[in-house]
Amino acid sequence: MTLLNWAVVLSGLYALAALTYLIFKARSFGPRSAYSTPQGSPSRGIIYALGRGMMPWEKESARLHIFTYMGGLLYHIGIFAGFAILLAKTLSVEIPPLLHEALRLCLALGLVSGLGLLFKRLLRPQVRRLSLPDDFGANIFVDIFLAAALATSSRPEVTPFFLAYSIFLLFYIPAGKIRHCFFFFYSRTLFGLFFGRRGVLPARPVER
Amino acid sequence: MSLDQSRDVPLAQRLERLGPDDYKTAILRLAETIDAPSAVHLESCVRCGLCAEACHYYLDDRDLKSIPAYKLNLIIRVFRRYLGSGGRLASGWLKTRDLDDREVREWIDVLFGRCTLCGRCALSCTMGINVPALVRKARGLLAAMGLVPDGLASTVAAAKETGNNMAIPREEWLETVSWLEEELQAEIGDPTARLPIDQQGATMLYVVNPREPKFYPLTLTAAAKVFHTAGESWTLPSTYFDVTNYAYFSGDDEVAGLIASRLKSEMERLATKTLVLSECGHGFSSNRWEAPDWLSQKTGYEVKSVLQVVADYVRTGRIKLDPERNPKTVTLHDPCQLVRLGGIVEEQRLILKRAVRDFVEMTPNREKNYCCGGGGGQLSMTAFTARRRSAGRVKARQIERTKAGVVASPCHNCLDQLAELNKQYRLGVKVKSVIELAAEALVLNKK
Numbered sequence: 001m002t003l004l005n006w007a008v009v010l011s012g013l014y015a016l017a018a019l020t021y022l023i024f025k026a027r028s029f030g031p032r033s034a035y036s037t038p039q040g041s042p043s044r045g046i047i048y049a050l051g052r053g054m055m056p057w058e059k060e061s062a063r064l065h066i067f068t069y070m071g072g073l074l075y076h077i078g079i080f081a082g083f084a085i086l087l088a089k090t091l092s093v094e095i096p097p098l099l100h101e102a103l104r105l106c107l108a109l110g111l112v113s114g115l116g117l118l119f120k121r122l123l124r125p126q127v128r129r130l131s132l133p134d135d136f137g138a139n140i141f142v143d144i145f146l147a148a149a150l151a152t153s154s155r156p157e158v159t160p161f162f163l164a165y166s167i168f169l170l171f172y173i174p175a176g177k178i179r180h181c182f183f184f185f186y187s188r189t190l191f192g193l194f195f196g197r198r199g200v201l202p203a204r205p206v207e208r
Numbered sequence: 209m210s211l212d213q214s215r216d217v218p219l220a221q222r223l224e225r226l227g228p229d230d231y232k233t234a235i236l237r238l239a240e241t242i243d244a245p246s247a248v249h250l251e252s253c254v255r256c257g258l259c260a261e262a263c264h265y266y267l268d269d270r271d272l273k274s275i276p277a278y279k280l281n282l283i284i285r286v287f288r289r290y291l292g293s294g295g296r297l298a299s300g301w302l303k304t305r306d307l308d309d310r311e312v313r314e315w316i317d318v319l320f321g322r323c324t325l326c327g328r329c330a331l332s333c334t335m336g337i338n339v340p341a342l343v344r345k346a347r348g349l350l351a352a353m354g355l356v357p358d359g360l361a362s363t364v365a366a367a368k369e370t371g372n373n374m375a376i377p378r379e380e381w382l383e384t385v386s387w388l389e390e391e392l393q394a395e396i397g398d399p400t401a402r403l404p405i406d407q408q409g410a411t412m413l414y415v416v417n418p419r420e421p422k423f424y425p426l427t428l429t430a431a432a433k434v435f436h437t438a439g440e441s442w443t444l445p446s447t448y449f450d451v452t453n454y455a456y457f458s459g460d461d462e463v464a465g466l467i468a469s470r471l472k473s474e475m476e477r478l479a480t481k482t483l484v485l486s487e488c489g490h491g492f493s494s495n496r497w498e499a500p501d502w503l504s505q506k507t508g509y510e511v512k513s514v515l516q517v518v519a520d521y522v523r524t525g526r527i528k529l530d531p532e533r534n535p536k537t538v539t540l541h542d543p544c545q546l547v548r549l550g551g552i553v554e555e556q557r558l559i560l561k562r563a564v565r566d567f568v569e570m571t572p573n574r575e576k577n578y579c580c581g582g583g584g585g586q587l588s589m590t591a592f593t594a595r596r597r598s599a600g601r602v603k604a605r606q607i608e609r610t611k612a613g614v615v616a617s618p619c620h621n622c623l624d625q626l627a628e629l630n631k632q633y634r635l636g637v638k639v640k641s642v643i644e645l646a647a648e649a650l651v652l653n654k655k
Contacts, residue, residue, distance in 0.1 A: 022251065022293055023248075025247075025293060026244055026247035026248045026251055027244045027247075027248075028244070029242050029243050029244045029246065029247040030243050030244055031243065031244055031245075032243045032244065032245050032246075032501075033501045033504060034501070035500030035501050035503075035504065035505060035506050035507075036496065036497050036498075036499075036500045036501065036506075036507075037506070039551045040551060049336055053336075054334075059331065059332060060261070060262060060331070060332050060572075060576065061258035061259060061261065061262060061332035061333070061334070062258070064258075064261055065258050068256070068258065069258075072256075072334070124257075126257065126260070126272050126275065127255075127256075127257045129272055130255050130257050130272065130275065130277055130278055130281070131255055132255065132301070132302055132303045133300070133301050133302075133303070134298075134301050134302055135254070135255050137301070175294055175298070176294075176298075176301070176302070177254060179251065180251075180252055180254050180335065183248060183251050183252040183335070184252065184335060186248050186252075187248055187249055187252040187335045187336050187337060188335065188336040190245045190248060190249065190336065190338070191330065191333075191335075191336025191337070191338065192336070194245075194338055198497065198549065198550065198551040199551035200547075200548060200549070200550075200551045200553070200575050201575065203553070203574065203575065204553060204554055206554065206557070207554045207557065207558050
């Protein structure tokens with residue numbers, strides 16, 4: 001492995017450590033007390049929150065904004081593909097051709113979706129006013145990452161740039177909005193715990 | 209400035225008097241009340257804005273400030289400034305804010321004036337953020353600064369000082385109950401029918417909304433009629449009878465705990481087994497779910513909604529209902545605190561399906577139902593009345609689409625708001641509680 005490859009590994013470890021620290025920092029505020037007797041099942045609530053509860057037929061916001069919802073899904077699939085490419089390039093692992101093509105497709109769709117979401121954020125006045133510089137920055141940084149991953153997957157000469165850029169992105173992840181990649185699962189779990197415990201979600205069968 | 213001290217001073221003057229110590233107090237309060245789930249949720253918002261249409265305020269006015277993510281980010285920017293990660297170093301990039309005069313004014317307007325704590329946005333949130341829990345914590349911070357809007361502050365103070373939110377004297381309560389007992393006996397022709405007071409060892413202690421003895425005594429008689437017919441062992445308390453807890457809406461956990469502790473002491477004094485809560489959304493949510501946490505202990509007794517009790521009577525045949533006595537089409541409004549945040553979803557439906565000839569659902573319904581606009585203490589905060597009524601348009605349209613002649617709701621707060629909407633939007637419906645409809649359909653035991 002070259003020095004650049006090692007630098008990617010180290011920045012990846014830094015990102016993981018920093019994200020873990022952020023989770024522990026949030027946990028350091030202390031647990032919420034729960035003295036009331038549960039009415040439903042917290043575990044069923046969590047399973048719902050991380051599964052069916054995110055589907056358009058369950059979630060009104062996903063249904064009403066189906067293109068944004070689909071765009072968000074594709075964007076995140078693209079990001080996973082980007083990290084798969086990064087892992088392969090860093091560890092100098094050859095990706096089988098079929099998987100390579102699938103990853104390229106995911107990257108392309110992810111990039112288009114990311115740009116679509118960026119334009120939506122820029123062009124819809126209320127979403128623009130709701131946004132922080134970090135929201136635009138995070139989107140642009142990730143879009144560049146996807147574009148670089150796509151480029152490096154067909155043109156090996158781009159690889160040094162892709163690796164160097166990835167170092168920057170890995171350092172940025174815990175610093176701003178992209179930290180939600182870790183918080184997402186924690187936050188949804190808490191959602192499921194709350195509504196599951198109270199017997200609200202998943203909904204009970206209708207009584208005749 | 210405590211809530212008590214601030215009660216007689218209008219909010220505008222209280223704002224003018226704020227000093228550096230008040231802001232320090234508020235930040236300390238923030239640090240004390242934020243727990244791990246809150247911190248996780250405050251770190252999670254991605255400002256996608258998909259929550260907008262979940263809020264009835266936004267559906268009505270399409271204002272940026274009505275988007276739940278906007279409300280949440282008022283809290284996030286202060287949290288990050290003082291307690292979050294990177295808030296001081298990257299304040300421009302993350303747009304963090306000091307808690308100052310401008311900020312608290314916006315918090316009051318938005319977090320008190322544009323939110324009913326209904327929780328509908330939480331269901332729509334991509335990240336699953338419990339927005340109402342965080343708004344409530346922010347309200348608690350304002351409460352610590354003595355900045356609860358006037359009407360809500362005085363409602364909480366009345367409950368704290370007198371034991372019920374309408375400051376009904378004990379004698380008046382007892383006289384009303386005695387008068388209602390006579391009315392009930394006359395209505396059903398049964399001199400054994402009672403509204404028992406302080407019955408030691410009864411199975412159920414029934415607590416009510418002070419609005420019932422004060423303005424709508426027939427709802428209390430309706431419940432008594434159902435209990436009597438079911439042969440229930442029950443009692444009303446002579447002193448602390450108030451199911452409501454408006455400190456839940458002001459965010460003041462200390463006062464909320466004090467109010468909740470009174471019902472606990474009544475349960476212990478009378479050695480009753482189950483605390484049964486009259487039709488009240490936030491009364492259920494606060495007594496069933498929040499009170500044990502405020503008091504840092506398990507209650508040691510069951511806490512039930514009257515809907516659960518009556519639904520059980522229906523299921524087990526302890527009472528019989530004749531739907532022909534309620535021939536009009538009835539629809540149901542689901543109170544947010546009872547249904548979405550409380551988990552009482554099917555009981556009211558079971559009762560209504562047996563008590564009325566034609567029951568139609570609103571769309572959407574159950575945990576996805578829209579707030580009527582009267583929750584979160586809105587009915588008591590007169591400064592926001594116009595906004596509340598306007599945001600109620602969403603509910604009014606929902607009711608209209610059902611073409612029902614009667615709107616039932618198991619919450620007295622909701623009933624008040626629905627009655628106002630009925631007038632304002634000329635809905636031409638009757639507004640009734642679920643237990644009222646059940647009592648009207650009740651087949652009395654022949655002696």
